Amino acid sequence: MWSVTPPPHEAEAVFRRCIGRGRDHVRLLRAAPEVAAAAQRYESAATAGQLHTLRPAEFTSAHMTDKELQNTYNNRMVRRSSPGRPVYTQIRQSAPDQICPLCGHRPVASLDHALPKKHFPLLAVAPANLVPCCADCNHTKSEAIPSNPGEVYLHPYFDDVDDDIWLVADIIESAPAAAVFGVSSPTHWNPDLAARVKFHFKSLGLANLYTAQAGSEIRALAYVSAGAHYRDGPDGVREVLADYRDGRRRLHQNTWQAALFQALLSSDWYCDGGFRST
Numbered sequence: 001m002w003s004v005t006p007p008p009h010e011a012e013a014v015f016r017r018c019i020g021r022g023r024d025h026v027r028l029l030r031a032a033p034e035v036a037a038a039a040q041r042y043e044s045a046a047t048a049g050q051l052h053t054l055r056p057a058e059f060t061s062a063h064m065t066d067k068e069l070q071n072t073y074n075n076r077m078v079r080r081s082s083p084g085r086p087v088y089t090q091i092r093q094s095a096p097d098q099i100c101p102l103c104g105h106r107p108v109a110s111l112d113h114a115l116p117k118k119h120f121p122l123l124a125v126a127p128a129n130l131v132p133c134c135a136d137c138n139h140t141k142s143e144a145i146p147s148n149p150g151e152v153y154l155h156p157y158f159d160d161v162d163d164d165i166w167l168v169a170d171i172i173e174s175a176p177a178a179a180v181f182g183v184s185s186p187t188h189w190n191p192d193l194a195a196r197v198k199f200h201f202k203s204l205g206l207a208n209l210y211t212a213q214a215g216s217e218i219r220a221l222a223y224v225s226a227g228a229h230y231r232d233g234p235d236g237v238r239e240v241l242a243d244y245r246d247g248r249r250r251l252h253q254n255t256w257q258a259a260l261f262q263a264l265l266s267s268d269w270y271c272d273g274g275f276r277s278t
């Protein structure tokens with residue numbers, strides 16, 4: 001999971017922009033202070049890693065129905081040419097390289113409600129609750145409500161776990177060689193953060209995604225590994241893989257590619273000829 005710079009927009013301003021001066025706008029705008037208060041509660045909880053403490057009953061409006069709030073997003077923010085569409089587009093384009101920050105691999109396809117709008121309607125257009133996301137991660141996250149700290153997905157605006165290396169891989173020393181991925185939590189993380197990273201990794205099916213990607217990468221590396229081994233033996237292979245790993249880590253510490261290169265260079269079997277088994 002990679003961090004993304006939070007959107008600069010205030011929730012109430014986005015809500016007012018979406019409502020505009022359309023039909024019934026006087027009644028609908030009465031919900032604006034509720035939207036602002038809801039966003040403030042949400043941001044405080046997200047900053048503290050406490051999103052699981054927020055309950056749906058506290059995120060409904062006295063002035064708008066749940067459906068009206070949800071449709072504010074659907075019809076006045078997502079729909080092309082709608083008043084909120086520029087904000088939608090700006091948030092969607094905020095992910096570096098247009099890659100989903102939740103899986104770090106697939107392209108961004110939409111915005112995900114970190115807390116689902118079905119259960120938290122006052123957060124339907126709150127920018128801090130809208131995260132650029134790929135179609136698969138969005139679909140997998142669905143409309144689940146976290147009930148304990150270990151069920152809160154990592155939030156790209158509020159959580160930054162890229163200072164530590166936590167994504168690791170092991171090489172299956174067989175023909176063909178393969179990689180399996182997992183989470184290794186640093187000892188200085190608090191237990192809630194460690195549980196969240198594991199939940200995020202497991203629930204989004206990242207182990208399978210990365211293993212599938214690693215297969216062709218391992219085959220492609222056979223050629224360069226053979227050349228390095230011919231010139232300098234196993235240490236030559238390790239050197240090339242270390243360069244690849246360091247190049248990836250300059251972008252992000254935790255990518256499946258960096259974890260793969262580290263695992264391969266740690267495998268004496270691979271570096272001393274296992275690359276031929278690919």
Ligand SMILES: [Zn+2]
Pocket residue numbers: 100101102103104105106133134135136137138
């Ligand atoms: Zn994704």
